[in-house]
Structures are given as C-alpha cells and as structure tokens.
Amino acid sequence: MQKRALVVGLGIAGMSAAIGLRQAGWQPVIVERAPERRIGGYFVGLMPEGRRAAADLGIAGHLPARNPPDGGKTWSLTRRGSLEPGLGFLHLPGDPLAVIRGDLEAALWQGTLGDGTSEPVDVRFATKPVEIDDTGADVRVLLEDTGTGTWYRESFDLVVGADGLRSSVRRTVFGPHENHMTTWDTMICAFELQEQVPSFARADSLISARAGRAAWVFSFADRPPTAMLTYRTGDIEGQFTGSRVERLRTVFSEMDDPVVRHALDSVERAPDLLFDSVHQVKMPRWSRGKVVLVGDAAWCLNLFSGMGATSGLLGGAELGRALRENPDDLGAALASWESRLRPFITKHQRIARLKQQMFVPSSRPAEALRSVVLRLACTARERRLARTRAAEGSAS
Ligand SMILES: Cc1cc2nc3c(=O)[nH]c(=O)nc-3n(C[C@H](O)[C@H](O)[C@H](O)COP(=O)(O)OP(=O)(O)OC[C@H]3O[C@@H](n4cnc5c(N)ncnc54)[C@H](O)[C@@H]3O)c2cc1C
Structure with a gap:
C-alpha cells in the first residue's frame, strides 16, 4: 500500500518535501494553518545548491531570473x-539567482499541482495539527480545521514538520522553543x-x-x-x-x-x-521516530545566511532522494538524509555569524x-x- 506522509506547512520547505515524497512514491498531504497560500516575500538569492534542488524537484523551469x-x-x-x-x-x-520568495512559492505550488504523470498533492488550508502521537507503528495526528472548528484524526507513516522558525511540530515532539532557538x-x-x-x-x-x-x-x-x-x-x-x-x-x-x-x-x-x-534553530537530531523536521523548523539559517530558501529546497529534495534510496527502511532513510545534509547546514550556520557582520556590523571597530x-x-x-x-x- 502507498505510504502516506503529513507535511505541516505550505512554505518553501513543506512544498519541496511534498514533491520529494511524491517522487519517492509516497502520498503527501500538506496542511497549512493560513486560510490561503502565503505568497508574500522579498529578495531571495538562490544559491547553486538551491538551483540544483529546484531542478531535481522539476520546478526550475517555472522560476524567473530577475538578476540585473x-x-x-x-x-x-x-x-x-x-x-x-x-x-x-x-x-x-x-x-545567486535573484528571485523573490513569491516566485519560489509559485513555482513550487505549480509543482504540487502535478503534471499529468503525477497526482496533485492534497493541500488543506486553515488546518493545523493539535496532537501528534507516534505509536511506533504509525503516527496518529489530531487535526483541526480552523475554518469550521472541526477536529478529526488521521494516521500517517511519517510526519514532516515544515512549519517554520516557531514550529509547533518541533515544540510538540522535540520540546520548547527555548531549547532550540538561539537569539x-x-x-x-x-x-x-x-x-x-x-x-x-x-x-x-x-x-x-x-x-x-x-x-x-x-x-x-x-x-x-x-x-x-x-x-x-x-x-x-x-x-x-x-x-x-x-x-x-x-x-x-x-x-x-x-x-x-x-x-x-x-x-x-x-x-x-x-x-x-x-534566530537560528539548533538541534542535535532533526528526526525522532516517524517525525522529521525540515527547513526553518529544523535548522533556520536566517536571513543573514542568505541560505533559507536554498536549504529549504535542498532539505525537501534530499528527503525525497533518501526515501527513494531506502524504500523499506524509514530509519535508515532519515539517518542518511541527515548525515548528508548536516555538514552543509552546520557550515552555513557558522558562516551566517560572519555574514551578519557584513550586513550589520556589531561595533565601530567591526564597521571599520x-x-x-x-x-x-x-x-x-x-x-x-x-x-x-x-x-x-x-x-x-
Ligand atoms: C510570508 C513569508 C514571507 C517571507 N519572506 C522572506 C523573504 O523575503 N526573504 C527571505 O529570505 N525569507 C523570507 N521568508 C522566510 C523564508 O521563506 C524561509 O526562511 C525559507 O524559505 C524556509 O522556509 P520554511 O518553509 O522552512 O518556513 P516558512 O517559510 O516559515 O513556512 C512555514 C509555513 O508553515 C505554516 N505554518 C506555521 N505553523 C503552522 C501550523 N501549526 N500548522 C500548519 N501550518 C503552519 C506557515 O503559515 C508557513 O506557510 C518568508 C516566509 C514567509 C512565510
């Protein structure tokens, strides 16, 4: 039977993960807390790793190049x-490819709709998880439709928390924000x-x-x-x-x-x-059992790194690849995904501190x-x- 994954968050990381999961033969369902697509955003410079991930996800053709x-x-x-x-x-x-975040959002949205060879992803707006219970055999999630006020339970083989910097999946499964968000x-x-x-x-x-x-x-x-x-x-x-x-x-x-x-x-x-x-998010592990975090929820590199969108795309595309390569062993897939991605993220989390000095120096000597x-x-x-x-x- 086709495996089902719940992806929480219709941002760059969530849509990338959903497309990656679909490429791996999974059936993703995305829930988004907002009542409609969040199309806003400003300057994003897409780095080579992000461009490669966009190509792997089949959305590169939908991206404009706005470089002067x-x-x-x-x-x-x-x-x-x-x-x-x-x-x-x-x-x-x-x-870097100059785009606005809305360009990426639109390209990924197009990708979630499918292209005739792939099914459109099931996207549910105004919906958020209330409880996440990983039983070992599956993950039972209590979902709230905030539009109608109804609650319902569904089971998934994997839950992907792609709900951004202040992730509720992270808080529910991995512990309070203070444990993971650096100021x-x-x-x-x-x-x-x-x-x-x-x-x-x-x-x-x-x-x-x-x-x-x-x-x-x-x-x-x-x-x-x-x-x-x-x-x-x-x-x-x-x-x-x-x-x-x-x-x-x-x-x-x-x-x-x-x-x-x-x-x-x-x-x-x-x-x-x-x-x-x-902030940055720092975690010793990005997955626990059948729950995994991607994008800002897992590693928020922040605006100074200039890698937020790139790492969101990469995280989703690589998750799909790891699941494709380990079709019968979720634990092995998640471990291999994390070990491939972590050196890249650690490097850019460190560099972001230096880049911050370039964006906004901390003192007069730093300015000089x-x-x-x-x-x-x-x-x-x-x-x-x-x-x-x-x-x-x-x-x-
Ligand atoms: C509207 C918006 C504008 C942005 N503008 C810029 C920009 O101009 N430049 C830049 O570099 N970065 C911007 N960012 C951040 C950038 O998109 C991210 O750093 C990067 O793309 C990684 O994204 P993400 O998908 O991990 O997280 P996010 O982009 O934060 O996406 C998380 C998604 O999860 C949803 N969500 C949150 N909680 C829940 C919940 N409990 N249940 C269901 N859904 C939930 C959110 O509504 C959001 O759609 C913006 C983000 C947003 C949401």
Whole structure:
C-alpha cells in the first residue's frame, strides 16, 4: 500500500518535501494553518545548491531570473556621505539567482499541482495539527480545521514538520522553543519599495551600514527593488510593542542618508512587511521516530545566511532522494538524509555569524574592519573582471 506522509506547512520547505515524497512514491498531504497560500516575500538569492534542488524537484523551469545585467552595480554609502563601489549579495560566489520568495512559492505550488504523470498533492488550508502521537507503528495526528472548528484524526507513516522558525511540530515532539532557538539580538524589517531611491539607477543595489544598524536595497532587472532595515538591540521583546514605523524612525534617527530616508518613507506605505527578530534553530537530531523536521523548523539559517530558501529546497529534495534510496527502511532513510545534509547546514550556520557582520556590523571597530575587507574584495573583483574581459578580448 502507498505510504502516506503529513507535511505541516505550505512554505518553501513543506512544498519541496511534498514533491520529494511524491517522487519517492509516497502520498503527501500538506496542511497549512493560513486560510490561503502565503505568497508574500522579498529578495531571495538562490544559491547553486538551491538551483540544483529546484531542478531535481522539476520546478526550475517555472522560476524567473530577475538578476540585473552583470549583477548590477552596488554602492556603499560612507559616513562622510560619499559613494563607494560595494559588494552586493549577487556578487557572492556561485552566481545567486535573484528571485523573490513569491516566485519560489509559485513555482513550487505549480509543482504540487502535478503534471499529468503525477497526482496533485492534497493541500488543506486553515488546518493545523493539535496532537501528534507516534505509536511506533504509525503516527496518529489530531487535526483541526480552523475554518469550521472541526477536529478529526488521521494516521500517517511519517510526519514532516515544515512549519517554520516557531514550529509547533518541533515544540510538540522535540520540546520548547527555548531549547532550540538561539537569539541574535537583531531585528529585520523587509519590504518592497514603490520606487528606486531617487538619483540611483533602477538596477543599482545600495548599502548603508553603520555600527548596529543598516539599510540594504536589493535591485532586480524587472521589478521594483526591495529593502531591508536591520538593527541590533538588547531588548527583543520591546521591539514588538507600539508602532513599528515609529520604532524604525527612532532606531535610524542618526542615519540621515538618502537610502535610509527613502526606506523609512517607503515603509510607511508598504502594504506588506516582514518585521521579526533574528534566530537560528539548533538541534542535535532533526528526526525522532516517524517525525522529521525540515527547513526553518529544523535548522533556520536566517536571513543573514542568505541560505533559507536554498536549504529549504535542498532539505525537501534530499528527503525525497533518501526515501527513494531506502524504500523499506524509514530509519535508515532519515539517518542518511541527515548525515548528508548536516555538514552543509552546520557550515552555513557558522558562516551566517560572519555574514551578519557584513550586513550589520556589531561595533565601530567591526564597521571599520568591514569597510577594509569590502574594499579589498571589491578591488580583487575588479581585477578579476578586468582579466576576464582582457582574456575574452584577446580570444575574439
Ligand atoms: C510570508 C513569508 C514571507 C517571507 N519572506 C522572506 C523573504 O523575503 N526573504 C527571505 O529570505 N525569507 C523570507 N521568508 C522566510 C523564508 O521563506 C524561509 O526562511 C525559507 O524559505 C524556509 O522556509 P520554511 O518553509 O522552512 O518556513 P516558512 O517559510 O516559515 O513556512 C512555514 C509555513 O508553515 C505554516 N505554518 C506555521 N505553523 C503552522 C501550523 N501549526 N500548522 C500548519 N501550518 C503552519 C506557515 O503559515 C508557513 O506557510 C518568508 C516566509 C514567509 C512565510
């Protein structure tokens, strides 16, 4: 009989896992707490591992490439108010594919619908698990349809918790959030700009970073840029009280440059914004019995890593592969999946701390060091590009 899996969460990791499970011959059911698809989101740079996973899941053809030509120009605004060439996210090694999270969501959604050779995935909105009971033989899950208020029980051969940073599957099966979520004393606010910062070209990306606070503008070839304001604070709880816009204005009051001014004016008009504290999730094991966590629920790398979407796609695709390779031994499949993925995740969890210093330096000395490192990296990149152009010139 076909094995059934419950996937909790219709995000990047949940849909990737569902498609991976279906490829492995399983029958996935996705439950999503929200009443409809969550199509929002801002800049995502898809790294090579994410692009490969998208290809494995058969959704790469649904993804647009929104990279500005040659990655566009990136400018850093200095304390003195001058502009210096900067290094943006799209200049990272691996040529990240610039998309918005909604592009990935839409491509994966298309993938869940099936293509004639595969069945559409059963997706139930406004539904969440209330109890998860792993009996050893199966997992009995009490589900709540929050639209009608009805509760019902179903049995599955596997439960996949893909319900994000504050995962309820993790809390229910693996223990309280405090045991697994590390605090980074940093806030982020991401949103779409209605228009580019005045006097800059459409494809320019912009960075204004000072000790403890920073504004980033990520540009695309074919749509308005998105912005991220980020700041460090010792009082995370306090950030969630009162008006977010007023709080941002206070935090950024000492940074009076065109990027910050434009971002603060735009945030007031942004119809949709992501405002949250930054965390990582660290767990000694991502599965227990017949329950496994993927994506932010298991390892949240966070926005500074730039690997959240990539690792969500990879986690789901690799789960499917491990189940395909171990069709009759769930324990072996989960163990092999985790041992393949863990070195990658551990590496990027570590690197994220360094990247955080690049996004928002922790102090004046860190800010100064960051400037030196970036200047050297920019010079090295310019030299590399010049060499490539010269080699191309002499070849033609
Ligand atoms: C609306 C939205 C916008 C985002 N925007 C960005 C962005 O601009 N840039 C960026 O880098 N990252 C963004 N992220 C985060 C990014 O998508 C993730 O870091 C990464 O893709 C891994 O995703 P995930 O599927 O593990 O978790 P998530 O993307 O958080 O998805 C989890 C899903 O589970 C659902 N869920 C939660 N609890 C339950 C429950 N109890 N029962 C059923 N369902 C539940 C949530 O509604 C959500 O749909 C965004 C996430 C969301 C949800």
